[in-house]
Amino acid sequence: MKTSRRYATMLSIAALCLVVSGGCARLRADNLAAAASYSVALSGYIYPGQVIPGAGVAAIREGYADGPPWRDTSTALTDGRRDGKAVQSWFWSNMTKRITVRFDLRRSARVTSLAVWPLAGSQTDFDRVEAHVSDTEAGLSASAAIPLDVSGGAAYHGPPLTGRYVLLVCESAKPWMSLSEVEITGDPLGAIAAGAPPPGLVPPPVRDPRQLAELPARARGAVDLARKPGVRIAVSAPPTGNNGATAGSPIPAGVARALIGGGHPQTVRSADGFYADKFLILDLDLGGVRQVDRVIVRSAASDPAKRSYFNGYRVSLKSSAGFWEPVGDADNPLLPGESVDGGYSVTSPSIEKPARYVRVRLRCAPQSGDRIEIGGVEVWGRTIAGVVVQASPRPVLKPRISPAQPRGAVASDYDWILRDRIRAMYAMTGDETNGALLDRITQSGFNTVLMHTMGAAHSADGWPRMAQTLAKIQKQHGLRVIVSWPYGSDERYANAQFGEYQPGGKARWTHAPCPLSAPYWNAVVGDRAEIAARAGLTGLVVDVEMYGADATRYPGPCYCDDCWRRFVSARLGGAPAAAKVDLDNRPAWIAENGLEGDYARWQAQGVSDILRGIRKRVAAVAPHFLFGNLLDLEAIPGLAAGFGTPQRPALVFSETEYSGDFSKTSGQIANIRTSALPALYIPGLWVKPITPPQIPDLAARAAGEGAGYWIWSASAFTDGHYPHASGYTNDEYWKAFRDANNALDTRLKH
Numbered sequence: 001m002k003t004s005r006r007y008a009t010m011l012s013i014a015a016l017c018l019v020v021s022g023g024c025a026r027l028r029a030d031n032l033a034a035a036a037s038y039s040v041a042l043s044g045y046i047y048p049g050q051v052i053p054g055a056g057v058a059a060i061r062e063g064y065a066d067g068p069p070w071r072d073t074s075t076a077l078t079d080g081r082r083d084g085k086a087v088q089s090w091f092w093s094n095m096t097k098r099i100t101v102r103f104d105l106r107r108s109a110r111v112t113s114l115a116v117w118p119l120a121g122s123q124t125d126f127d128r129v130e131a132h133v134s135d136t137e138a139g140l141s142a143s144a145a146i147p148l149d150v151s152g153g154a155a156y157h158g159p160p161l162t163g164r165y166v167l168l169v170c171e172s173a174k175p176w177m178s179l180s181e182v183e184i185t186g187d188p189l190g191a192i193a194a195g196a197p198p199p200g201l202v203p204p205p206v207r208d209p210r211q212l213a214e215l216p217a218r219a220r221g222a223v224d225l226a227r228k229p230g231v232r233i234a235v236s237a238p239p240t241g242n243n244g245a246t247a248g249s250p251i252p253a254g255v256a257r258a259l260i261g262g263g264h265p266q267t268v269r270s271a272d273g274f275y276a277d278k279f280l281i282l283d284l285d286l287g288g289v290r291q292v293d294r295v296i297v298r299s300a301a302s303d304p305a306k307r308s309y310f311n312g313y314r315v316s317l318k319s320s321a322g323f324w325e326p327v328g329d330a331d332n333p334l335l336p337g338e339s340v341d342g343g344y345s346v347t348s349p350s351i352e353k354p355a356r357y358v359r360v361r362l363r364c365a366p367q368s369g370d371r372i373e374i375g376g377v378e379v380w381g382r383t384i385a386g387v388v389v390q391a392s393p394r395p396v397l398k399p400r401i402s403p404a405q406p407r408g409a410v411a412s413d414y415d416w417i418l419r420d421r422i423r424a425m426y427a428m429t430g431d432e433t434n435g436a437l438l439d440r441i442t443q444s445g446f447n448t449v450l451m452h453t454m455g456a457a458h459s460a461d462g463w464p465r466m467a468q469t470l471a472k473i474q475k476q477h478g479l480r481v482i483v484s485w486p487y488g489s490d491e492r493y494a495n496a497q498f499g500e501y502q503p504g505g506k507a508r509w510t511h512a513p514c515p516l517s518a519p520y521w522n523a524v525v526g527d528r529a530e531i532a533a534r535a536g537l538t539g540l541v542v543d544v545e546m547y548g549a550d551a552t553r554y555p556g557p558c559y560c561d562d563c564w565r566r567f568v569s570a571r572l573g574g575a576p577a578a579a580k581v582d583l584d585n586r587p588a589w590i591a592e593n594g595l596e597g598d599y600a601r602w603q604a605q606g607v608s609d610i611l612r613g614i615r616k617r618v619a620a621v622a623p624h625f626l627f628g629n630l631l632d633l634e635a636i637p638g639l640a641a642g643f644g645t646p647q648r649p650a651l652v653f654s655e656t657e658y659s660g661d662f663s664k665t666s667g668q669i670a671n672i673r674t675s676a677l678p679a680l681y682i683p684g685l686w687v688k689p690i691t692p693p694q695i696p697d698l699a700a701r702a703a704g705e706g707a708g709y710w711i712w713s714a715s716a717f718t719d720g721h722y723p724h725a726s727g728y729t730n731d732e733y734w735k736a737f738r739d740a741n742n743a744l745d746t747r748l749k750h
Helices: 002-021 253-260 412-420 435-443 462-477 518-534 561-571 583-592 596-619 639-643 665-674 692-705 730-749
Strands: 037-046 063-066 097-117 128-134 154-172 181-188 232-236 278-299 312-318 325-331 344-347 353-364 373-383 422-427 448-452 480-486 539-543 626-631 650-654 679-686 708-712
Touching: 097 128, 154 181, 232 253, 253 278, 253 373, 278 312, 312 583, 325 583, 353 373, 412 730, 422 435, 422 679, 435 462, 462 480, 462 518, 480 518, 518 539, 518 596, 539 650, 561 583, 561 596, 583 596, 596 626, 596 639, 626 639, 639 650, 665 679, 665 692, 679 692, 692 708, 692 730
Parallel strands: 422 448, 422 708, 448 480, 480 539, 539 626, 626 650, 650 679, 679 708
Antiparallel strands: 037 063, 037 097, 097 154, 097 181, 128 154, 232 278, 278 344, 278 353, 278 373, 312 325, 312 353
16 A cells, blocks of 8 residues: 555656646756757948958948858857857957857747857857847748847846747957857757758858969960060068058069069068058069950968968059059958968959059958968960050149148137136937026036037028027027037938039949038038027037938048049049049049049048138128037048138037047047147047046046037936936936036136
């Protein structure tokens, strides 16, 4: 009987286990990741103008770019260890990194929790992790994002999720990020699907870079023109670089000659060192006009421990002493991290043009430990009988830049700034009628309101009414009002209505104004400023962060047809060789002919001329009206020289110090002085990353180094759309502002 009772008791416990947990054979749900198939992708967020590591070219479009592929053991992310193998993100300080892992659980499953961990002890925690779960791989992109709690790794514990595919996206703004382990906890729902891939890492496709660098078939009759008698070659390695990088050195003529001699006993190297800008420039004189079909560059590697790599090269031609014409870029077929023993060749696109002079400019990205080392260059082509080309001079008329002027004594209109410093609160549209807020701003010791504008205020009849309302603030609250007016934000006028900006190259922009469009500047800024001046407001600054454009900033000068035509006519004497260059090739043509500085200065001068006209127009109405910009110093080159004079400097409301980091402030102010820019610099502080205890010291520093400070924004204390730091009350911030301004009063009196 005792044995029977014990057996019955065991059956009861087993039944209870089945009811409570779905079976005692498993005390917890499976880690489905261990039996899954998965792939890994690395990427980083880039902005226009940034040089992409491993590519060596400046980005034109904003967005995520793919990084080098990740390869490791098949169980690195599912071996149960957080201190072993780990995925390492693309390393680059100036980008948000992303690690994306796509899991195929190989059958449908009920997912009850998700967890991911960085490499133990690495202190590279995630800023954000999100998951997507779907029954189909195609459905992942359309599935809802599920945020994970990122305090100590990242985890999801919520309602069960059903699906076969799981996508995890990990992001961090730190210099690098790691991912060492993933757990997908849950229960399988059915058998493994037919045709499911094997478990473990899906490796990136295996590449044979030697095949990628194979030479194409040579056209019938083509020879290596570089090996012909009488051909001359010169090689230079510009001494560019920093952070201890080895400067480039002259390449002896004999060493350079070896590149086209056929034997190649010596190699030619660029500057060396991490962060160095590495270039090699090869200039060949073929001795006469020849038909050039292709250019081949052979990479070499004299040191097995040092990778030889160039991100690509540009071929330019000219038939005489005229301008260089870029005819094709060649990208290195190797990816970052790949190498080839014994060197390899990189071939230009088909050229098929006549020329006597050939230039090959090789480049290697900064933020790379690589260097350029080459062992030979070939120029395929044919001789041309009876060709005579007349030499033409290179007429480059230097831009007439107004000479820098010492600042000297500023006008009396600036006495209040020099005496008390600008202490500005950035107020949002709608705050102009918030009397309690405006009183609080005054009581806290501010003397200025930067007034944001949008919506109805931008209509033809709305802005004059708004200007009158803002004028009442000056009278009733004793606050000077400086209007913040958006540039490039499709407010009232379409950005490209008067001409669109073009960066040149393959990209086409459709929503950014040409910076040399006088009609745009006058309609968007000049007309509005004149109305503000007539209303008696203190000034107007242009917010040049272009929210309605293709990107928030211009990546460089404008190469639109109108700008190009005007530059060629005014500075190059209408040279036909320049006039015919199409939009795709204009930046390359300017760079190859050494005109980058000339072109940039010409555009800056054009912007200054337009803004100078607006300033004079408004001064005829209100001589004391102030101008300037938000964002940073010379966000559009020419702003300060156009909006300011030595006696009436422009106001630069900088966003560089938003986070409380003043590491760049002294350099910005030094640039104003050394360049004799007519500008006053006012650092801005954002209340999201800056807490009340920090405000007095930061405000004092801003007013000590610059012409005051400003706070972004009042929204934190009204609608909370842009909140301040959590854990602090509005009253604590207002008290901190009051304390900061009291301390500033005391400091300025002594």
